Amino acid sequence: MPEDTLARTTRSGPGRLLIAVYGVFALAATARSAVQIATRFDQAPLAYLLSALAAVVYVLATVTLALGSRAWRRVALASCAVELAGVLAVGAISFLAPELFPDATVWSHFGSGYGFIPLVLPVLGLLWLRRTASAPRDLAT
Amino acid sequence: MIDSLALALTVAALVAAAWALLLVALNKPLALDTKLTLGIAGLTLLLEAGLLVQAVIGIVRLVGTDRELSGATFVGYLLAPVVVLPLAGLWAVAERSRWGASVLAVGLLSVPVMIVRLQQIWAGHA
Numbered sequence: 001m002p003e004d005t006l007a008r009t010t011r012s013g014p015g016r017l018l019i020a021v022y023g024v025f026a027l028a029a030t031a032r033s034a035v036q037i038a039t040r041f042d043q044a045p046l047a048y049l050l051s052a053l054a055a056v057v058y059v060l061a062t063v064t065l066a067l068g069s070r071a072w073r074r075v076a077l078a079s080c081a082v083e084l085a086g087v088l089a090v091g092a093i094s095f096l097a098p099e100l101f102p103d104a105t106v107w108s109h110f111g112s113g114y115g116f117i118p119l120v121l122p123v124l125g126l127l128w129l130r131r132t133a134s135a136p137r138d139l140a141t
Numbered sequence: 142m143i144d145s146l147a148l149a150l151t152v153a154a155l156v157a158a159a160w161a162l163l164l165v166a167l168n169k170p171l172a173l174d175t176k177l178t179l180g181i182a183g184l185t186l187l188l189e190a191g192l193l194v195q196a197v198i199g200i201v202r203l204v205g206t207d208r209e210l211s212g213a214t215f216v217g218y219l220l221a222p223v224v225v226l227p228l229a230g231l232w233a234v235a236e237r238s239r240w241g242a243s244v245l246a247v248g249l250l251s252v253p254v255m256i257v258r259l260q261q262i263w264a265g266h267a
Contacts (some may be wrong), residue, residue, distance in 0.1 A: 017244055
């Protein structure tokens with residue numbers, strides 16, 4: 001598949017919706033993390049650093065999925081993988097050792113504060129990348 | 142804050158979001174060549190204008206109040222929907238399938254969420 005077709009396929013159809021949702025989360029996580037770090041970083045440094053990491057991952061996933069070339073898709077894949085690992089690890093730790101997180105992060109309790117979208121999003125991202133990797137050209141229509 | 146405007150914007154956003162989801166269900170692309178798609182474009186533009194008015198009024202009120210509020214967050218929630226809605230609109234219109242309207246629905250549904258947060262911050266418990 002030619003490079004520009006791959007990029008167009010990646011950001012078309014369900015991919016376009018996926019990128020839109022990622023975009024909303026990128027904006028929300030970045031803004032929230034900036035406020036936390038600027039106003040009360042010493043209250044819950046671990047939680048706020050994780051919020052910042054989540055923000056970076058969401059921004060990366062949004063931008064790289066929208067660019068969609070072969071190389072950028074690798075970065076998108078890594079972003080989604082880190083995100084899934086993050087939400088699973090932080091989700092589990094927030095139940096097992098809640099004292100580590102005095103303030104909630106996007107990934108606490110598997111993203112229950114955000115309708116579990118943080119848990120679903122990386123799975124959908126990985127599935128979409130896999131499906132478009134060998135996609136026929138008309139997948140988006 | 143200004144409850145009547147916030148309520149009107151919330152209702153408009155929810156109506157427009159339902160409209161967008163209807164377009165998805167009917168498998169209509171956002172081609173802006175039918176009454177249904179032009180209607181949602183008009184409603185979205187009206188909503189954007191209303192959000193701009195809300196941002197101006199909100200900032201004026203914030204400057205005029207003596208209460209302790211998280212000002213930066215408040216201004217963030219005033220400006221975010223003003224920026225998000227046109228971005229969602231552009232990203233939606235560039236799509237030539239039913240998924241375009243679904244993108245607009247996401248942008249529209251984020252508006253009531255941000256208005257609720259705005260109200261909470263103004264009320265002082267946030």
